[in-house]
Amino acid sequence: MNRPDLRISIGSTVFSNPVLTASGTFGYAREFEPYLNLHRLGGVVVKGISLSPRKGNPPPRIVETACGMLNAIGLENVGLERFISEKMPYLREIGTKVIVNILGDSLDDYRLLAARLSEVEGVHAIEVNISCPNVKKGGVAFGTDAAMAEAVTRAVCEESGVPVIVKLSPNVTDITLIARAVENGGAQAVSLINTLLGMAIDSRSRRPKLANIVGGLSGPAIKPVALRMVWQVARAVQIPVIGIGGISNATDAIEFFLAGASAVQIGTANFVNPGVCDEVVRGIEEYLVEHRLQGIQGLIGALIVDC
Amino acid sequence: MNQFQCQAEIVRMEHLTSDIVRMTLQAPDIAACAIPGQFIMVKAGEGCDPLLRRPFSIHQVIGNGRVQILFKVLGKGTRLLAGMRAGMALNLVGPLGRGFSLESREGFCLVGGGMGIAPLYFLARELQRLSRPPQLVVLLGARTAAELAQLAEDFRELGVRELHLATDDGSLGHHGYVAELIPRQLGRGGDDWQLCACGPHPMLQAVAKEAKSLSCPCQVSLETMMACGISACLGCAIPRAGLSGAYLHVCKDGPVFDAKEVAWL
Numbered sequence: 119m120n121r122p123d124l125r126i127s128i129g130s131t132v133f134s135n136p137v138l139t140a141s142g143t144f145g146y147a148r149e150f151e152p153y154l155n156l157h158r159l160g161g162v163v164v165k166g167i168s169l170s171p172r173k174g175n176p177p178p179r180i181v182e183t184a185c186g187m188l189n190a191i192g193l194e195n196v197g198l199e200r201f202i203s204e205k206m207p208y209l210r211e212i213g214t215k216v217i218v219n220i221l222g223d224s225l226d227d228y229r230l231l232a233a234r235l236s237e238v239e240g241v242h243a244i245e246v247n248i249s250c251p252n253v254k255k256g257g258v259a260f261g262t263d264a265a266m267a268e269a270v271t272r273a274v275c276e277e278s279g280v281p282v283i284v285k286l287s288p289n290v291t292d293i294t295l296i297a298r299a300v301e302n303g304g305a306q307a308v309s310l311i312n313t314l315l316g317m318a319i320d321s322r323s324r325r326p327k328l329a330n331i332v333g334g335l336s337g338p339a340i341k342p343v344a345l346r347m348v349w350q351v352a353r354a355v356q357i358p359v360i361g362i363g364g365i366s367n368a369t370d371a372i373e374f375f376l377a378g379a380s381a382v383q384i385g386t387a388n389f390v391n392p393g394v395c396d397e398v399v400r401g402i403e404e405y406l407v408e409h410r411l412q413g414i415q416g417l418i419g420a421l422i423v424d425c
Numbered sequence: 426m427n428q429f430q431c432q433a434e435i436v437r438m439e440h441l442t443s444d445i446v447r448m449t450l451q452a453p454d455i456a457a458c459a460i461p462g463q464f465i466m467v468k469a470g471e472g473c474d475p476l477l478r479r480p481f482s483i484h485q486v487i488g489n490g491r492v493q494i495l496f497k498v499l500g501k502g503t504r505l506l507a508g509m510r511a512g513m514a515l516n517l518v519g520p521l522g523r524g525f526s527l528e529s530r531e532g533f534c535l536v537g538g539g540m541g542i543a544p545l546y547f548l549a550r551e552l553q554r555l556s557r558p559p560q561l562v563v564l565l566g567a568r569t570a571a572e573l574a575q576l577a578e579d580f581r582e583l584g585v586r587e588l589h590l591a592t593d594d595g596s597l598g599h600h601g602y603v604a605e606l607i608p609r610q611l612g613r614g615g616d617d618w619q620l621c622a623c624g625p626h627p628m629l630q631a632v633a634k635e636a637k638s639l640s641c642p643c644q645v646s647l648e649t650m651m652a653c654g655i656s657a658c659l660g661c662a663i664p665r666a667g668l669s670g671a672y673l674h675v676c677k678d679g680p681v682f683d684a685k686e687v688a689w690l
Contacts, residue, residue: 145655179660180661194662337473389478
């Protein structure tokens with residue numbers, strides 16, 4: 119039997135396999151060079167980039183919780199221009215697809231970021247973070263209001279020459295409403311889930327464990343929530359769904375494909391095992407061979423529901 | 426980059442007290458390139474609780490490809506590690522971070538508090554191995570004599586003659602904080618000396634203050650919460666001196682910093 123076909127497409131971009139890194143958990147890729155073969159990854163989603171550099175939140179920024187962690191990094195990043203001049207030269211050389219995660223405070227921020235980045239050589243797609251930032255007026259988060267989510271998606275798609283992925287927040291009543299709005303706005307894919315808003319308290323000091331008081335929960339603890347949301351969204355939209363949330367090994371990834379994901383992103387697991395992405399790619403390949411599937415397409419949405 | 430992820434066999438477990446453990450691991454790649462002040466990330470247990478690795482300073486590198494860590498049982502992760510036995514294996518990532526500068530000085534004064542003593546042993550040993558070893562003063566503090574006795578003995582065996590101790594309860598050496606011993610040792614003019622300190626934050630703050638008043642250069646090794654150790658998570662931020670709102674990252678910019686780089690809040 120030939121090696122199974124792991125390729126997937128998002129818009130015009132073809133990925134050699136469906137394993138990507140989640141934004142904010144893989145730095146700018148170079149940090150992981152000692153631990154895996156970067157060219158074997160399907161793609162790298164780099165740390166979220168804003169127009170200007172951001173310093174991030176005061177410490178403590180992270181705390182471990184049961185089977186997970188809370189973070190309130192505060193979107194610390196080097197900013198658009200330093201990213202292009204300092205980080206892109208390396209990223210162009212690693213032989214894998216590069217997806218740039220963008221974040222802004224206004225529609226104009228997103229437009230400018232998309233326009234500038236999509237003309238940079240070596241940027242293969244843009245992932246729009248609408249899960250964290252607030253709008254200038256009113257303070258309604260882009261990611262929790264369907265009309266806003268659609269507007270920001272449309273703004274980015276108008277400016278971008280590369281495929282646009284929109285990353286969805288799980289902190290909403292019905293994630294399928296946001297997913298459909300984003301699809302209407304022109305997104306070529308959705309990725310989900312971003313972190314779940316959470317909190318940790320130190321009973322001895324009676325204080326919050328994070329300086330920011332609340333933070334985003336990630337890691338194995340959130341996998342069941344993520345699987346459920348991926349399954350719901352995959353049935354609600356026509357565009358590819360990228361599954362994210364607590365994936366630590368190939369078996370976890372396969373569960374997301376069965377739920378309807380066309381690709382996966384690995385996040386917190388990179389902190390625990392810096393070589394994990396390589397292992398997941400190999401594990402998926404082995405699973406396909408073992409189950410006599412010719413490619414990953416045969417697995418996407420192949421959940422069997424007996425009833 | 427000289428960084429490795431490896432399965433390392435535990436060669437030896439020493440329970441120095443009921444809750445202080447010294448663990449020796451077979452990790453040739455890490456041992457070959459580690460410098461004093463660097464750390465390793467250790468995964469305690471196989472499962473996802475605890476999920477994250479724990480950072481430990483390298484306590485000692487032994488010739489035949491071995492590294493040692495020293496820790497006190499404080500939570501779930503360290504309790505699991507303390508329960509390991511020789512022959513078992515642990516997954517390590519390292520060596521990581523920026524270590525101590527061994528740049529030539531007339532003398533080095535090492536100040537360690539509690540488990541912060543760990544990297545200073547490695548440092549003392551490397552200083553003594555320099556072609557022209559500097560004068561060496563070692564000041565160690567802990568809560569009680571029991572916590573300090575074995576570690577002090579190790580420094581003595583290393584041939585450190587200027588060794589001074591302090592305990593919180595007065596059961597060994599000076600009754601009080603270890604930083605209080607600095608003026609007595611460096612009072613004779615400290616500007617061609619180098620202070621190197623590791624320990625709890627308030628102790629380091631006190632050491633930095635003494636260093637400033639003695640105009641003595643001072644390197645401090647800091648500890649923070651840390652998810653990855655390889656500057657991907659950006660969780661280990663600490664405030665930088667001077668420019669308000671800017672941060673340093675302990676895993677990459679440190680863990681050893683010039684005390685002047687750090688905003689001592």
